[in-house]
Amino acid sequence: MHVVVTGGAGFVGARLIQSLLDPATATDTLPVSRITSIDLAPCPVDDDRVTSLTGDISDPALIKQALTEDTMAVCHLAAVVSSQAEAEFELGMRINLDATRALLEQCRAHPQRIRFLFASSLAVFGPPESEPVPENVAPEPRSSYGIQKAIGELLVNDYSRRGFVDGRVCRLPTVVVRPGRPNRAASSFASSIIREPVAGEEAICPVAADLPLWLSSPRAVVTNLQRALQLTPEQLDNYSWRTFNLPGLTVTVEEMLNALERQVGSEARQRVRFERDPTIEAIAASWPGALETHRAQALGLEADADFDAVVRAHLEETGHTTP
Structure with a gap:
């Protein structure tokens, strides 16, 4: 076919x-x-x-x-x-x-x-x-x-x-963690605040720490x-x-960084710097932080277990190890 x-x-x-x-x-x-x-x-x-x-x-x-x-x-x-x-x-x-x-x-x-x-x-x-x-x-x-x-x-x-x-x-x-460099998606920061710290680089978060995101x-x-x-x-x-x-997880930026610290260490978390960007924040804040997914789940579609599992999957795929 x-x-x-x-x-x-x-x-x-x-x-x-x-x-x-x-x-x-x-x-x-x-x-x-x-x-x-x-x-x-x-x-x-x-x-x-x-x-x-x-x-x-x-x-x-x-x-x-x-x-x-x-x-x-x-x-x-x-x-x-x-x-x-x-x-x-x-x-x-x-x-x-x-x-x-x-x-x-x-x-x-x-x-x-x-x-x-x-x-x-x-x-x-x-x-x-x-x-x-x-x-x-x-x-x-x-x-x-x-x-x-x-x-x-x-x-x-x-x-x-x-x-x-x-x-x-x-x-x-929002798909996290994407490899490569940031693109022009408003959601690009959601990958950057995990990907860059894992790689030993600094990352800028343009939204508030309490912003909830719907992630997979x-x-x-x-x-x-x-x-x-x-x-x-x-x-x-x-x-x-x-x-x-599609099924996903509701995770705030703060919860994402907590998972990063648990899986990689406090030094990685400290590489994330908050610099609010009103344009990015307005777009990201307009998206819902949680969706009903009953129909998709009834058809066999599934979400990740939790955000720690998402970070571990990224570490595994990039060859990094947890502390």
């Missing part, structure tokens, strides 16, 4: 590709034989079963090239991240909205009813009236990124309702995305609305 992954050169996309090709995580509901990655950069997964197409995901010709007769599933992860979408409105609309519509149209024209996995975000919600946010509450985003993702959710649900695709929308928590480890997110993709139409028949909040 052929699968197309947009954003396949990205951190989550590359991990999802590796997981889909791993015999240990494969299932009979989605036996993957080859994958095509679409991104601005080549996919880093070195596997003969992976073809990498580089270019603009909003280009219909590129999408048409990626989808072949044996394509059975599309994982749409490509996006312009939150702060960049806020700063560059036209770019965010083109990549986060126009490309999603173009991809759905190509899938609609395909002879097979394609499984369409759309990676959305908790940014579709505005400041919650109460937490955890119920699964059936209407999105009220406070950013261009959140609005673009919310429109994408509606499109996937309507294309599914019409029978054009077999959609499933996954609202991702890379491992849990990738596992949940793969499980969501593998769900059969029969398993989803009870859900007329194909949007699910």
Whole structure:
């Protein structure tokens, strides 16, 4: 079975590709034989079963090239991240909205009813009236990124309702800890305040210590995305609305730093310096700190045990040891 992954050169996309090709995580509901990655950069997964197409995901010709007769599933992860979408409105609309519509149209024209996995975000919600946010509450985003993702959710649900695709929308928590350097996501600090201190570097936290965040480890997110993709139409028949909040953890910045100190030591915690940034803080504070996830859990999706486990997973993957 052929699968197309947009954003396949990205951190989550590359991990999802590796997981889909791993015999240990494969299932009979989605036996993957080859994958095509679409991104601005080549996919880093070195596997003969992976073809990498580089270019603009909003280009219909590129999408048409990626989808072949044996394509059975599309994982749409490509996006312009939150702060960049806020700063560059036209770019965010083109990549986060126009490309999603173009991809759905190509899938609609395909002879097979394609499984369409759309990676959305908790940014579709505005400041919650109460937490955890119920699964059936209407999105009220406070950013261009959140609005673009919310429109994408509606499109996937309507294309599914019409029978054009077999959609499933996954609202991702903030993924921590991401490797590499900080990017232009408003949530980038959530990884930096763990990643940099572990590596012996200083980190700046632009938000208050008591700010609650809805978080998930890379491992849990990738596992949940793969499980969501593998769900059969029969398993989803009870859900007329194909949007699910992925399970996560509610953790304040202070609790994150406490876990860092427990797992790495007090010196690591002391490498984090607070410098409040009103722009970042306004965006991050508009996101809910907890979501209801009953439907996702009923379908077998799971959260991390606790934030200490998230830090330990990062240490393990980067070759660091606990004190």
